[in-house]
Every structure is written in C-alpha cells, then in structure tokens.
Amino acid sequence: xxxxxxxxxxxxxxxxxxxxxxxxxxxxxxxxxxxxxxxxxxxxxxxxxxxxxxxxxxxxxxxxxxxxx
Numbered sequence: 316x317x318x319x320x321x322x323x324x325x326x327x328x329x330x331x332x333x334x335x336x337x338x339x340x341x342x343x344x345x346x347x348x349x350x351x352x353x354x355x356x357x358x359x360x361x362x363x364x365x366x367x368x369x370x371x372x373x374x375x376x377x378x379x380x381x382x383x384x
Contacts, residue, residue: 322371323364331360 334357343350 318370320367320370320372323367328361328364328368331357331364335361 335354338350338353338357342353
C-alpha cells in the first residue's frame with residue numbers, strides 16, 4: 316500500500332514539542348481536561364512529524380529545477 320506523505324518543516328516538530336511541554340506543565344494543573352486535550356493534540360502533531368520524517372520521499376525537496384544560465 317502506498318501513502319502520500321508530505322514533508323513537514325522542522326518548525327512543526329518544534330511547535331509540537333514545545334506545545335506538549337507547555338500544556339503538561341502549565342495548562343494541566345489549572346484545568347485537567349484542557350491540559351489533557353492540548354497534550355494529546357500536540358503528541359499527535361509530534362507523531363505526524365515523525366511519520367513525515369521517516370516516510371517522506373527524499374527527493375521532495377529537490378523537485379525545483381535550478382538551472383544555471
């Protein structure tokens with residue numbers, strides 16, 4: 316089975332890591348339901364970034380042709 320995997324940026328992964336940390340440290344103690352929901356959302360973002368990092372085609376960044384004149 317073939318999947319179309321989009322290469323995600325490093326900022327996406329950084330956002331997911333920071334969001335998970337912030338939601339676990341600051342949001343969860345104040346509101347457990349919102350903290351858990353935000354943490355789950357950012358963990359799913361992190362998993363998507365890992366899947367993108369491992370399964371995205373390597374030549375996706377090189378589709379643009381740079382020709383010298």
